[in-house]
Amino acid sequence: MGEILVVVEHRQGEVRDITFEMLFKAGELCKEFSHTLTAVVLGGKEEQFIDEVAKRSDNVIYYEDDRLKNFSADLYKEVLNGLIEETRPFITLIGHSSWGMDLAPSLSIKTGYPLATDCVDILIEDGHPKVIRQIYSGKVFSKMSFKESDGYIVTVRPGSFQPPETIEEKNGGVIKKDLPGDLPEMRKKFIEFIDSGAGDVDITQADLLVSVGRGIGEAENVQAMKELAERMGGVLACSRPVVDKNWLPKYYQVGTSGKSVKPKVYLAFGISGAFQHLAGITGAGTVIAINKDKKAPIFRVADYGVVDDLFKVADALKEQLKEG
Template sequence: MAKIFVLAEHRQGIIRDITFEMLTKARELAEKTNAELCAVILGKGIAEHAKALAEYAKTVITIDDPKLENFNSEAYKKILTKLIAEHKPSLVMLGHTSYGVELAPRLATALNTPLATDCIDIAFEGDTLAVTRQMYGGKVNVKATLRKAETYMVTVRQATFTPKKPEPPANGQIITVPSPLTEEITEKRFLQYVLPPPGGVDITAAEKLVGIGRGIKDQANMPLMEDLAKTLGAVLACSRPIVDKGWLPNDRQVGSSGKTVKPKLYLALGISGAFQHVLGMKSSDLIIAVNKDPKAPIFSFADYGVVEDLFKIVPSLKNKINEVKAQKT
């Protein structure tokens, strides 16, 4: 039976969301092509991770080795080259993350396998693989068919597929493979994780975001926006002009040259909806936009839209939230 490999990504004891996003898409592909879905995880002390993955995949291949405590593309390449050559999966999926971007080209070169990067859709068409990628900052979607091969490799854009646990869970078989690493990897060494500065915020992890754009007009209005975000239990994110003006640091920028986010709620205030911005937030579960221009493109992506001056909406919204909170206590 053909296999589809998904390389699980984990960092500091946590499996990253991209893993479950890929497993969900891979399950759909495996069902369509009658392939076996196989999660592959490399690391140190990863038994619990393997159990979590077994809820999604038919097979979980684990390689547990102290030398794999931290990601190392050379070590991963050595192990995966061997595994892929043995199992000959029809498809190998990696996240289009800092790990995947470093590893995938090395792996594809070692295996002489066609590789498509940053994919937003993947489909088998007969025995060839078709992928969809975005070009020109998201203006154009390009569908490409890869040259015929036994194994295809793709990196998958984050927050593209919505993770969904199979019902009932897959109850997959966990297979522990001895580590083929015989010596320390010396080509590259892990030094340390550099965490965001204290007080730094990871907008990709926030459940609720208040996205602010040029429509807020003046830096003097920032406290009003911060206040609303706080009342809502949300984090402030923004469009590029806000970063250009220095009102928020660049790790708060959403879009093609910023971060891709997928919160439960994205409240867009005074953001026009340029495609470079939309690219980074269109997969949010619920999008509410406030803009005084009824023709603003953001309304094409919003679940709810308010055509109004945001300076009228923000104070009344804040009051209403406080009112509801007071009723609950």
């Protein structure tokens, strides 16, 4: 019987969803294989979310120190390495988020525990963990195992596990711990959060989003799609590549690093459907995808699909609206 350790991700006093998703999956694995579920919180003084975490864990270890209020790879790595050396957890779960991507690889090197990143499922076969990952933009899945070790680190893709609305409450005891005395220098210092997503268009309130992706090809085509959106009474939105190329400002972006949207209908033109994008449209009522690539991952989640040149479809829509 071993331990599954979940590293709690929180920001500005709130637990991130990925934490609940990891606790849920860890709980399932612990039930099946009689492991213990320990959550570790590195947080500031009197964080309000500790109870929420305790309800979902057998134990909570809480490093309570204001230096831990904001994420720091240097401090997190040091504290977690100490904890892992002491308790040797079988599997350590970390979110595959911006912070997790900064923490997990360095923690893996420090502890010597093998790492698998961006996993969408975790299995235990004959006592060995195995993971499922999506590669080549979701077009291929991979099953991976590890070199033998007494512990392993896995980062979990956000949205991979859906905890139920009501949970069977556990009553994890909270063990408070102090930071070790000989902490390393913090080579990276937090200054502030800034909202890069604010602008004059609010894509989160629209009933109809006409959203464009890499498939629109060039900047000049953005205007035509904007006109289509307006003519349809909808709002223009986009996926990441369009913002990366500076064709539209960030506040148009749907997805993990942009906005989560919930229109009645989401019309996706030339969007292939990277998981970061799909994570932003789970709240959409109906998704209609138009893409030249019939194997584009967006067709796996869309309600309706059209395999065609997006401009032909856009022109036909404009034409019909003129007639109507």
